[in-house]
Amino acid sequence: MDTLLRHPFILLVMGALLSGLIIPFITKNWQDRQKSLEIRTTLVSEISNAVMEFFMSIQFVHIRKETPRTSLTSVPSHEQAEFDQAYKAWEVKSAVIGTKLQAYFPKSDIPKTWTAFADVMTGFYALEGIVESQLPSNMTALANQISATLFYDLPESATYMQLREALLKCKSHIIRAILQTKVSLS
Structure with missing residues:
Protein backbone atom coordinates (compact mmCIF):
# COMPACT_ATOMS: atom_id res chain seq x y z
CA MET A 1 0.00 0.00 0.00
CA ASP A 2 2.88 2.34 0.86
CA THR A 3 4.35 1.80 -2.60
CA LEU A 4 0.99 2.48 -4.22
CA LEU A 5 0.68 5.87 -2.48
CA ARG A 6 4.12 6.87 -3.78
CA HIS A 7 3.36 6.04 -7.36
CA PRO A 8 3.42 9.22 -9.53
CA PHE A 9 0.03 8.48 -11.08
CA ILE A 10 -1.65 8.18 -7.66
CA LEU A 11 0.02 11.41 -6.54
CA LEU A 12 -1.22 13.08 -9.72
CA VAL A 13 -4.80 11.87 -9.11
CA MET A 14 -4.67 12.99 -5.47
CA GLY A 15 -3.32 16.41 -6.55
CA ALA A 16 -6.09 16.73 -9.14
CA LEU A 17 -8.73 15.85 -6.55
CA LEU A 18 -7.30 18.38 -4.15
CA SER A 19 -7.17 21.19 -6.70
CA GLY A 20 -10.42 20.25 -8.46
CA LEU A 21 -12.72 19.64 -5.51
CA ILE A 22 -11.39 20.78 -2.19
CA ILE A 23 -9.87 24.14 -3.15
CA PRO A 24 -13.00 25.33 -5.05
CA PHE A 25 -15.13 24.22 -2.07
CA ILE A 26 -13.02 26.27 0.34
CA THR A 27 -13.00 29.25 -2.04
CA LYS A 28 -16.79 29.17 -2.47
CA ASN A 29 -17.32 29.03 1.29
CA TRP A 30 -15.01 31.99 1.76
CA GLN A 31 -16.79 33.96 -1.00
CA ASP A 32 -20.21 33.12 0.51
CA PHE A 60 -37.50 68.12 15.24
CA VAL A 61 -41.26 68.41 14.84
CA HIS A 62 -41.77 67.38 18.46
CA ILE A 63 -39.35 70.04 19.68
CA ARG A 64 -40.91 72.69 17.42
CA LYS A 65 -44.34 71.70 18.70
CA GLU A 66 -43.26 72.24 22.28
CA THR A 67 -41.69 75.64 21.52
CA PRO A 68 -44.22 78.47 21.89
CA ARG A 69 -45.02 80.17 18.59
CA THR A 70 -45.65 83.83 18.13
CA SER A 71 -47.84 83.42 15.04
CA LEU A 72 -51.39 82.13 14.98
CA THR A 73 -50.62 79.18 12.71
CA SER A 74 -49.53 75.99 14.39
CA VAL A 75 -47.01 74.77 11.81
CA PRO A 76 -45.66 76.73 8.83
CA SER A 77 -46.37 75.01 5.52
CA HIS A 78 -42.68 74.50 4.65
CA GLU A 79 -42.15 72.67 7.96
CA GLN A 80 -45.17 70.47 7.30
CA ALA A 81 -43.89 69.78 3.78
CA GLU A 82 -40.51 68.70 5.21
CA PHE A 83 -42.27 66.45 7.71
CA ASP A 84 -44.45 64.95 4.98
CA GLN A 85 -41.37 64.36 2.81
CA ALA A 86 -39.63 62.58 5.69
CA TYR A 87 -42.71 60.35 6.06
CA LYS A 88 -42.76 59.52 2.34
CA ALA A 89 -39.05 58.72 2.37
CA TRP A 90 -39.56 56.51 5.45
CA GLU A 91 -42.37 54.54 3.83
CA VAL A 92 -40.29 53.86 0.71
CA LYS A 93 -37.09 53.00 2.59
CA SER A 94 -38.86 50.78 5.12
CA ALA A 95 -40.64 48.89 2.33
CA VAL A 96 -37.36 48.34 0.44
CA ILE A 97 -35.64 47.18 3.63
CA GLY A 98 -38.56 44.86 4.38
CA THR A 99 -38.27 43.28 0.93
CA LYS A 100 -34.52 42.74 1.35
CA LEU A 101 -35.06 41.19 4.77
CA GLN A 102 -37.64 38.78 3.30
CA ALA A 103 -35.19 37.82 0.56
CA TYR A 104 -32.15 37.33 2.77
CA PHE A 105 -33.78 36.00 5.98
CA PRO A 106 -36.82 34.02 4.76
CA LYS A 107 -36.72 31.47 7.59
CA SER A 108 -36.36 33.92 10.47
CA ASP A 109 -38.65 36.34 12.29
CA ILE A 110 -36.58 39.33 11.19
CA PRO A 111 -38.89 40.43 8.32
CA LYS A 112 -41.96 40.16 10.57
CA THR A 113 -40.23 42.08 13.35
CA TRP A 114 -39.14 44.76 10.89
CA THR A 115 -42.71 45.18 9.60
CA ALA A 116 -44.01 45.55 13.17
CA PHE A 117 -41.23 48.04 13.93
CA ALA A 118 -41.98 50.08 10.78
CA ASP A 119 -45.67 50.21 11.76
CA VAL A 120 -44.74 51.42 15.24
CA MET A 121 -42.42 54.07 13.79
CA THR A 122 -45.30 55.30 11.63
CA GLY A 123 -47.46 55.42 14.76
CA PHE A 124 -44.76 57.41 16.54
CA TYR A 125 -44.77 59.83 13.59
CA ALA A 126 -48.57 60.12 13.79
CA LEU A 127 -48.38 61.22 17.43
CA GLU A 128 -47.10 64.60 16.26
CA GLY A 129 -50.34 65.31 14.40
CA ILE A 130 -52.70 64.34 17.20
CA VAL A 131 -54.50 67.00 19.20
CA GLU A 132 -53.31 67.35 22.78
CA SER A 133 -56.52 65.95 24.33
CA GLN A 134 -56.18 62.66 22.41
CA LEU A 135 -52.44 62.27 22.89
CA PRO A 136 -52.51 60.19 26.12
CA SER A 137 -54.82 57.52 24.68
CA ASN A 138 -52.80 57.35 21.46
CA MET A 139 -49.53 57.05 23.38
CA THR A 140 -51.08 54.24 25.44
CA ALA A 141 -52.16 52.47 22.25
CA LEU A 142 -48.65 52.83 20.83
CA ALA A 143 -47.08 51.53 24.06
CA ASN A 144 -49.41 48.51 23.92
CA GLN A 145 -48.52 47.94 20.26
CA ILE A 146 -44.80 48.02 21.09
CA SER A 147 -45.29 45.59 23.98
CA ALA A 148 -47.43 43.21 21.91
CA THR A 149 -45.53 43.17 18.60
CA LEU A 150 -41.96 44.04 19.50
CA PHE A 151 -41.88 42.35 22.90
CA TYR A 152 -40.51 45.39 24.64
CA ASP A 153 -42.16 45.86 28.01
CA LEU A 154 -43.56 49.36 28.44
CA PRO A 155 -45.98 50.75 31.00
CA GLU A 156 -49.40 51.57 29.58
CA SER A 157 -48.93 55.21 30.48
CA ALA A 158 -45.56 55.49 28.74
CA THR A 159 -44.10 58.93 28.25
CA TYR A 160 -42.80 60.28 24.97
CA MET A 161 -39.23 59.64 26.12
CA GLN A 162 -40.06 56.03 27.09
CA LEU A 163 -41.58 55.43 23.65
CA ARG A 164 -38.52 57.02 22.04
CA GLU A 165 -36.15 54.84 24.08
CA ALA A 166 -38.17 51.69 23.30
CA LEU A 167 -37.97 52.39 19.56
CA LEU A 168 -34.21 52.89 19.68
CA LYS A 169 -33.76 49.66 21.64
CA CYS A 170 -36.00 47.77 19.21
CA LYS A 171 -33.88 49.07 16.32
CA SER A 172 -30.78 47.78 18.10
CA HIS A 173 -32.48 44.42 18.65
CA ILE A 174 -33.26 44.09 14.93
CA ILE A 175 -29.69 44.99 14.01
CA ARG A 176 -28.31 42.41 16.45
CA ALA A 177 -30.62 39.76 14.98
CA ILE A 178 -29.43 40.57 11.45
CA LEU A 179 -25.79 40.30 12.49
CA GLN A 180 -26.37 36.95 14.21
CA THR A 181 -28.60 35.26 11.64
CA LYS A 182 -27.40 33.31 8.63
CA VAL A 183 -28.10 35.00 5.30
CA SER A 184 -29.85 33.01 2.57
CA LEU A 185 -27.81 33.46 -0.61
CA SER A 186 -29.92 31.24 -2.85
Missing part, protein backbone atom coordinates in the same frame (compact mmCIF):
# COMPACT_ATOMS: atom_id res chain seq x y z
CA ARG A 33 -19.03 34.29 3.92
CA GLN A 34 -17.77 37.56 2.41
CA LYS A 35 -21.05 38.09 0.52
CA SER A 36 -23.05 37.35 3.66
CA LEU A 37 -21.01 39.86 5.65
CA GLU A 38 -21.43 42.46 2.91
CA ILE A 39 -25.22 41.95 2.82
CA ARG A 40 -25.55 42.21 6.60
CA THR A 41 -23.34 45.29 6.77
CA THR A 42 -25.30 47.01 4.01
CA LEU A 43 -28.64 46.16 5.60
CA VAL A 44 -27.54 47.39 9.02
CA SER A 45 -26.34 50.63 7.45
CA GLU A 46 -29.59 51.11 5.50
CA ILE A 47 -31.69 50.41 8.60
CA SER A 48 -29.71 52.79 10.79
CA ASN A 49 -29.82 55.49 8.16
CA ALA A 50 -33.55 55.17 7.42
CA VAL A 51 -34.60 54.93 11.06
CA MET A 52 -32.43 57.77 12.30
CA GLU A 53 -33.35 60.14 9.46
CA PHE A 54 -37.05 59.59 10.14
CA PHE A 55 -36.53 59.63 13.88
CA MET A 56 -34.70 62.96 13.73
CA SER A 57 -37.47 64.47 11.59
CA ILE A 58 -40.04 63.36 14.16
CA GLN A 59 -37.98 64.77 17.01
Whole structure:
Protein backbone atom coordinates (compact mmCIF):
# COMPACT_ATOMS: atom_id res chain seq x y z
CA MET A 1 0.00 0.00 0.00
CA ASP A 2 2.88 2.34 0.86
CA THR A 3 4.35 1.80 -2.60
CA LEU A 4 0.99 2.48 -4.22
CA LEU A 5 0.68 5.87 -2.48
CA ARG A 6 4.12 6.87 -3.78
CA HIS A 7 3.36 6.04 -7.36
CA PRO A 8 3.42 9.22 -9.53
CA PHE A 9 0.03 8.48 -11.08
CA ILE A 10 -1.65 8.18 -7.66
CA LEU A 11 0.02 11.41 -6.54
CA LEU A 12 -1.22 13.08 -9.72
CA VAL A 13 -4.80 11.87 -9.11
CA MET A 14 -4.67 12.99 -5.47
CA GLY A 15 -3.32 16.41 -6.55
CA ALA A 16 -6.09 16.73 -9.14
CA LEU A 17 -8.73 15.85 -6.55
CA LEU A 18 -7.30 18.38 -4.15
CA SER A 19 -7.17 21.19 -6.70
CA GLY A 20 -10.42 20.25 -8.46
CA LEU A 21 -12.72 19.64 -5.51
CA ILE A 22 -11.39 20.78 -2.19
CA ILE A 23 -9.87 24.14 -3.15
CA PRO A 24 -13.00 25.33 -5.05
CA PHE A 25 -15.13 24.22 -2.07
CA ILE A 26 -13.02 26.27 0.34
CA THR A 27 -13.00 29.25 -2.04
CA LYS A 28 -16.79 29.17 -2.47
CA ASN A 29 -17.32 29.03 1.29
CA TRP A 30 -15.01 31.99 1.76
CA GLN A 31 -16.79 33.96 -1.00
CA ASP A 32 -20.21 33.12 0.51
CA ARG A 33 -19.03 34.29 3.92
CA GLN A 34 -17.77 37.56 2.41
CA LYS A 35 -21.05 38.09 0.52
CA SER A 36 -23.05 37.35 3.66
CA LEU A 37 -21.01 39.86 5.65
CA GLU A 38 -21.43 42.46 2.91
CA ILE A 39 -25.22 41.95 2.82
CA ARG A 40 -25.55 42.21 6.60
CA THR A 41 -23.34 45.29 6.77
CA THR A 42 -25.30 47.01 4.01
CA LEU A 43 -28.64 46.16 5.60
CA VAL A 44 -27.54 47.39 9.02
CA SER A 45 -26.34 50.63 7.45
CA GLU A 46 -29.59 51.11 5.50
CA ILE A 47 -31.69 50.41 8.60
CA SER A 48 -29.71 52.79 10.79
CA ASN A 49 -29.82 55.49 8.16
CA ALA A 50 -33.55 55.17 7.42
CA VAL A 51 -34.60 54.93 11.06
CA MET A 52 -32.43 57.77 12.30
CA GLU A 53 -33.35 60.14 9.46
CA PHE A 54 -37.05 59.59 10.14
CA PHE A 55 -36.53 59.63 13.88
CA MET A 56 -34.70 62.96 13.73
CA SER A 57 -37.47 64.47 11.59
CA ILE A 58 -40.04 63.36 14.16
CA GLN A 59 -37.98 64.77 17.01
CA PHE A 60 -37.50 68.12 15.24
CA VAL A 61 -41.26 68.41 14.84
CA HIS A 62 -41.77 67.38 18.46
CA ILE A 63 -39.35 70.04 19.68
CA ARG A 64 -40.91 72.69 17.42
CA LYS A 65 -44.34 71.70 18.70
CA GLU A 66 -43.26 72.24 22.28
CA THR A 67 -41.69 75.64 21.52
CA PRO A 68 -44.22 78.47 21.89
CA ARG A 69 -45.02 80.17 18.59
CA THR A 70 -45.65 83.83 18.13
CA SER A 71 -47.84 83.42 15.04
CA LEU A 72 -51.39 82.13 14.98
CA THR A 73 -50.62 79.18 12.71
CA SER A 74 -49.53 75.99 14.39
CA VAL A 75 -47.01 74.77 11.81
CA PRO A 76 -45.66 76.73 8.83
CA SER A 77 -46.37 75.01 5.52
CA HIS A 78 -42.68 74.50 4.65
CA GLU A 79 -42.15 72.67 7.96
CA GLN A 80 -45.17 70.47 7.30
CA ALA A 81 -43.89 69.78 3.78
CA GLU A 82 -40.51 68.70 5.21
CA PHE A 83 -42.27 66.45 7.71
CA ASP A 84 -44.45 64.95 4.98
CA GLN A 85 -41.37 64.36 2.81
CA ALA A 86 -39.63 62.58 5.69
CA TYR A 87 -42.71 60.35 6.06
CA LYS A 88 -42.76 59.52 2.34
CA ALA A 89 -39.05 58.72 2.37
CA TRP A 90 -39.56 56.51 5.45
CA GLU A 91 -42.37 54.54 3.83
CA VAL A 92 -40.29 53.86 0.71
CA LYS A 93 -37.09 53.00 2.59
CA SER A 94 -38.86 50.78 5.12
CA ALA A 95 -40.64 48.89 2.33
CA VAL A 96 -37.36 48.34 0.44
CA ILE A 97 -35.64 47.18 3.63
CA GLY A 98 -38.56 44.86 4.38
CA THR A 99 -38.27 43.28 0.93
CA LYS A 100 -34.52 42.74 1.35
CA LEU A 101 -35.06 41.19 4.77
CA GLN A 102 -37.64 38.78 3.30
CA ALA A 103 -35.19 37.82 0.56
CA TYR A 104 -32.15 37.33 2.77
CA PHE A 105 -33.78 36.00 5.98
CA PRO A 106 -36.82 34.02 4.76
CA LYS A 107 -36.72 31.47 7.59
CA SER A 108 -36.36 33.92 10.47
CA ASP A 109 -38.65 36.34 12.29
CA ILE A 110 -36.58 39.33 11.19
CA PRO A 111 -38.89 40.43 8.32
CA LYS A 112 -41.96 40.16 10.57
CA THR A 113 -40.23 42.08 13.35
CA TRP A 114 -39.14 44.76 10.89
CA THR A 115 -42.71 45.18 9.60
CA ALA A 116 -44.01 45.55 13.17
CA PHE A 117 -41.23 48.04 13.93
CA ALA A 118 -41.98 50.08 10.78
CA ASP A 119 -45.67 50.21 11.76
CA VAL A 120 -44.74 51.42 15.24
CA MET A 121 -42.42 54.07 13.79
CA THR A 122 -45.30 55.30 11.63
CA GLY A 123 -47.46 55.42 14.76
CA PHE A 124 -44.76 57.41 16.54
CA TYR A 125 -44.77 59.83 13.59
CA ALA A 126 -48.57 60.12 13.79
CA LEU A 127 -48.38 61.22 17.43
CA GLU A 128 -47.10 64.60 16.26
CA GLY A 129 -50.34 65.31 14.40
CA ILE A 130 -52.70 64.34 17.20
CA VAL A 131 -54.50 67.00 19.20
CA GLU A 132 -53.31 67.35 22.78
CA SER A 133 -56.52 65.95 24.33
CA GLN A 134 -56.18 62.66 22.41
CA LEU A 135 -52.44 62.27 22.89
CA PRO A 136 -52.51 60.19 26.12
CA SER A 137 -54.82 57.52 24.68
CA ASN A 138 -52.80 57.35 21.46
CA MET A 139 -49.53 57.05 23.38
CA THR A 140 -51.08 54.24 25.44
CA ALA A 141 -52.16 52.47 22.25
CA LEU A 142 -48.65 52.83 20.83
CA ALA A 143 -47.08 51.53 24.06
CA ASN A 144 -49.41 48.51 23.92
CA GLN A 145 -48.52 47.94 20.26
CA ILE A 146 -44.80 48.02 21.09
CA SER A 147 -45.29 45.59 23.98
CA ALA A 148 -47.43 43.21 21.91
CA THR A 149 -45.53 43.17 18.60
CA LEU A 150 -41.96 44.04 19.50
CA PHE A 151 -41.88 42.35 22.90
CA TYR A 152 -40.51 45.39 24.64
CA ASP A 153 -42.16 45.86 28.01
CA LEU A 154 -43.56 49.36 28.44
CA PRO A 155 -45.98 50.75 31.00
CA GLU A 156 -49.40 51.57 29.58
CA SER A 157 -48.93 55.21 30.48
CA ALA A 158 -45.56 55.49 28.74
CA THR A 159 -44.10 58.93 28.25
CA TYR A 160 -42.80 60.28 24.97
CA MET A 161 -39.23 59.64 26.12
CA GLN A 162 -40.06 56.03 27.09
CA LEU A 163 -41.58 55.43 23.65
CA ARG A 164 -38.52 57.02 22.04
CA GLU A 165 -36.15 54.84 24.08
CA ALA A 166 -38.17 51.69 23.30
CA LEU A 167 -37.97 52.39 19.56
CA LEU A 168 -34.21 52.89 19.68
CA LYS A 169 -33.76 49.66 21.64
CA CYS A 170 -36.00 47.77 19.21
CA LYS A 171 -33.88 49.07 16.32
CA SER A 172 -30.78 47.78 18.10
CA HIS A 173 -32.48 44.42 18.65
CA ILE A 174 -33.26 44.09 14.93
CA ILE A 175 -29.69 44.99 14.01
CA ARG A 176 -28.31 42.41 16.45
CA ALA A 177 -30.62 39.76 14.98
CA ILE A 178 -29.43 40.57 11.45
CA LEU A 179 -25.79 40.30 12.49
CA GLN A 180 -26.37 36.95 14.21
CA THR A 181 -28.60 35.26 11.64
CA LYS A 182 -27.40 33.31 8.63
CA VAL A 183 -28.10 35.00 5.30
CA SER A 184 -29.85 33.01 2.57
CA LEU A 185 -27.81 33.46 -0.61
CA SER A 186 -29.92 31.24 -2.85
